[in-house]
Amino acid sequence: MRRLLLSALLVLPLLSQADGTPTGNAAAYSAPADSAQAKGYGVLIISRERLEVASPCEIGLYLHDQLAARLFQGQSAAFNLPPGEVPLRLGLVGRGTCAPGILAQENQPLPIRAGEVRKYRIALGDAGFYLTPAPLNY
Numbered sequence: 624m625r626r627l628l629l630s631a632l633l634v635l636p637l638l639s640q641a642d643g644t645p646t647g648n649a650a651a652y653s654a655p656a657d658s659a660q661a662k663g664y665g666v667l668i669i670s671r672e673r674l675e676v677a678s679p680c681e682i683g684l685y686l687h688d689q690l691a692a693r694l695f696q697g698q699s700a701a702f703n704l705p706p707g708e709v710p711l712r713l714g715l716v717g718r719g720t721c722a723p724g725i726l727a728q729e730n731q732p733l734p735i736r737a738g739e740v741r742k743y744r745i746a747l748g749d750a751g752f753y754l755t756p757a758p759l760n761y
Contacts, residue, residue, distance in 0.1 A: 663737030665706060670699035670757065671745045680721035682745060682752060685712040688730075694745070706737045713745060713752035728752060 669684055671694040676682065684692040684700060686709060692700035693716055710730035715721050728751050735741065743754040 664703045665735035666740040667702045667704055668742040673697045676747045681716045683714050683716035704735045706735055708732045709735055
């Protein structure tokens, strides 16, 4: 008898929630789908492959003009970022022969969407380092 009464008391709150109406102080709020997505994060992966940039120096990744990571050959970095356009700049980090030159690299704006995973690899061109899209399994 006691067991039956106890189980009825435990099941009663579950039955009151089964109709979909909130109970007690926990009033439910349903956010629109687009605003829920805008609050998420996107993942940005930057990789420095061994053969793409033949330099023994570290390459610095600057997000919003702040040093966020240093990459040697074969390394990668991943960032959870809010949606929007993220300014990213690449540059040499170090002393001696690895010291950056006089010219500062330009920011490369990267679009980030909530729930999206984007991967880029570092490449070297006539104007310096730049990012190029890469497949996720690259």
